[in-house]
Amino acid sequence: MLETDVLVVGAGPVGLTTSIALSQHGVRHVLVERHPGTSVAPKARGINARTMEMYRQMGVEDDIRAAGMPARFGGMILWAESLAGKEINRLTPGRATPEGKAMSPVTNCGCSQDVLEPVLRRHAEALAQGGIRFNTELCDLKQEGSGVTGVLKDQVSDETSPFRARYVIAADGTRSVVREKLGIGRTGEKDIYDSVNVHFRADLRPWVEDRPAALYLIEQPELRATFLTVNGADRWGFLVHSLSAYGFTKENLTPERCIELVRRAVGVAVLQVEVLGINFWNCSAMVSDSFRSGNIFLVGDAAHETTPSGGFGMNIGVQDAQNLAWKIAAVLRGEADASLLDSFEAERRPHALEVVGATLLNMQSFDRSKRQTEARLPRKEFLNERGLIFGARYQSLAVVPDGSNPPEVSDPVTEYVPSAHPGCRAPHVWLDNKGQRVSTIDLFGRGFVLLAAPGGACWRSVARQGGLPRMDVWVLGEDIHDTDQTWMAAYGVQDGGAVLVRPDGYVAWRVAFKPGDPGRALADAFGRIFARPVLKQAV
Numbered sequence: 001m002l003e004t005d006v007l008v009v010g011a012g013p014v015g016l017t018t019s020i021a022l023s024q025h026g027v028r029h030v031l032v033e034r035h036p037g038t039s040v041a042p043k044a045r046g047i048n049a050r051t052m053e054m055y056r057q058m059g060v061e062d063d064i065r066a067a068g069m070p071a072r073f074g075g076m077i078l079w080a081e082s083l084a085g086k087e088i089n090r091l092t093p094g095r096a097t098p099e100g101k102a103m104s105p106v107t108n109c110g111c112s113q114d115v116l117e118p119v120l121r122r123h124a125e126a127l128a129q130g131g132i133r134f135n136t137e138l139c140d141l142k143q144e145g146s147g148v149t150g151v152l153k154d155q156v157s158d159e160t161s162p163f164r165a166r167y168v169i170a171a172d173g174t175r176s177v178v179r180e181k182l183g184i185g186r187t188g189e190k191d192i193y194d195s196v197n198v199h200f201r202a203d204l205r206p207w208v209e210d211r212p213a214a215l216y217l218i219e220q221p222e223l224r225a226t227f228l229t230v231n232g233a234d235r236w237g238f239l240v241h242s243l244s245a246y247g248f249t250k251e252n253l254t255p256e257r258c259i260e261l262v263r264r265a266v267g268v269a270v271l272q273v274e275v276l277g278i279n280f281w282n283c284s285a286m287v288s289d290s291f292r293s294g295n296i297f298l299v300g301d302a303a304h305e306t307t308p309s310g311g312f313g314m315n316i317g318v319q320d321a322q323n324l325a326w327k328i329a330a331v332l333r334g335e336a337d338a339s340l341l342d343s344f345e346a347e348r349r350p351h352a353l354e355v356v357g358a359t360l361l362n363m364q365s366f367d368r369s370k371r372q373t374e375a376r377l378p379r380k381e382f383l384n385e386r387g388l389i390f391g392a393r394y395q396s397l398a399v400v401p402d403g404s405n406p407p408e409v410s411d412p413v414t415e416y417v418p419s420a421h422p423g424c425r426a427p428h429v430w431l432d433n434k435g436q437r438v439s440t441i442d443l444f445g446r447g448f449v450l451l452a453a454p455g456g457a458c459w460r461s462v463a464r465q466g467g468l469p470r471m472d473v474w475v476l477g478e479d480i481h482d483t484d485q486t487w488m489a490a491y492g493v494q495d496g497g498a499v500l501v502r503p504d505g506y507v508a509w510r511v512a513f514k515p516g517d518p519g520r521a522l523a524d525a526f527g528r529i530f531a532r533p534v535l536k537q538a539v
């Protein structure tokens, strides 16, 4: 019998990231994946800057960048009748503008899923040695007592074995078996269009070198297709959209036919093309009606399925993992009441609804689901979703309101106003740490962090009082320096004030000024977040 604190189901990008996050919070867990290895299909490629911040905090950023595509391919999206033919339009995504780059110490990264997953796997395996099990399928599960029991099957020997876990995290994708077994429904639009993702090898450099782009959208009366840049040279993904509208079927899209379509989209009749894989998929925009049932949680595509128009699916999935891992760790350590876990759905489901809705509108604006005779360009919000990338605002028991209003934004999809309002992502500000330039983002990710304004030295001893979790304390002007003089305004505090940042980089609590009894104030804040009284003790 396998006994563990957390069983993670699925080693896609979300399951692997969940494992890394659990390891970093010291949670004993096992991850099971039914396949013998990670995905060989280049599906997701766009890792947005918010997700890269998270991977930076996890120590995975450099390896992802080293494995990913050359950065120059991230700055443009291009429409053409064919790669060799007439160009129709170019679009610079908001992330590639100076304004977009100023939001974060990191930039987005293009790294296709078949390249990303082995990097995540390596890190997950190094941190949870023996805990990542491929060829292992979850066949059954049920809630029992204070945990979950079920059956795993070894795909090589066909042997089954029981398991018991305190919690299960289902990262088992759009067709989640766990979601089905729990009877959790989904709301949204299903099977909007059918598509195929052809993974192929061909040297396309002659047509892309002088105009590097992340996507090359091809618009012909008889073919709507997209080249997905994988390495910018000889390895590509190729999506053919709305298969049935154009008479393409699983049967007639043979490797030979796919080669013919690639050649037609390149606009070159004689081109060496090798098909590496053909994956059929359907575009849906669905959100699970619940992200939790008892001790079982849904994350990633199991919880929400977005259209690919905007590149959010994997990004919001791996951010689910970051949101959930520290909460489970705090409950398992006995610091927090189990009701802290309710905040996972309260925070992530509204965000998923917003993202899924926005990517559906993106998709509809170029109307990928219908046959077209001429190119249709997307709405202006497409790839300008700075608000969705950085601006999620959580309202839950794990956030303590400070009586202020969140910043007003004219459009929550496109506009992000950096703010340390409780429930917002703690903004990026450059600081000086012993002569080294560091971002506030670099201070977060491992545990709670208390940032205190100048004159707030008292917070150091206050944070060490008994009953509180271990946290890092940085007093501005003493431990770390705000040479640009921007931190206080960005974080909305005055001398002696403080901001408590959660392990996932979101603001949990803020006091603009030093309160009369800082020890009581901080203990009360943790009492709210952890849903159990934290007694102030003598310091």
Ligand SMILES: Cc1cc2nc3c(=O)[nH]c(=O)nc-3n(C[C@H](O)[C@H](O)[C@H](O)COP(=O)(O)OP(=O)(O)OC[C@H]3O[C@@H](n4cnc5c(N)ncnc54)[C@H](O)[C@@H]3O)c2cc1C
Pocket (backbone or CB within 6 Å): 009, 010, 011, 012, 013, 014, 015, 032, 033, 034, 035, 043, 044, 045, 046, 047, 113, 136, 137, 138, 139, 171, 172, 173, 174, 176, 177, 197, 239, 281, 299, 300, 301, 302, 308, 310, 311, 312, 313, 314, 315, 316, 317
């Ligand atoms: C063409 C295309 C382009 C995309 N582009 C982007 C993009 O640019 N950016 C972006 O963010 N997203 C993008 N996406 C979406 C992205 O691919 C998904 O959101 C992402 O794969 C979800 O990850 P996941 O780990 O939740 O699920 P999956 O990747 O589906 O992984 C689920 C895993 O669970 C395993 N599993 C299932 N059932 C069991 C079981 N019973 N026992 C054990 N293991 C099990 C599966 O084998 C699988 O390995 C794109 C998708 C497509 C199709």
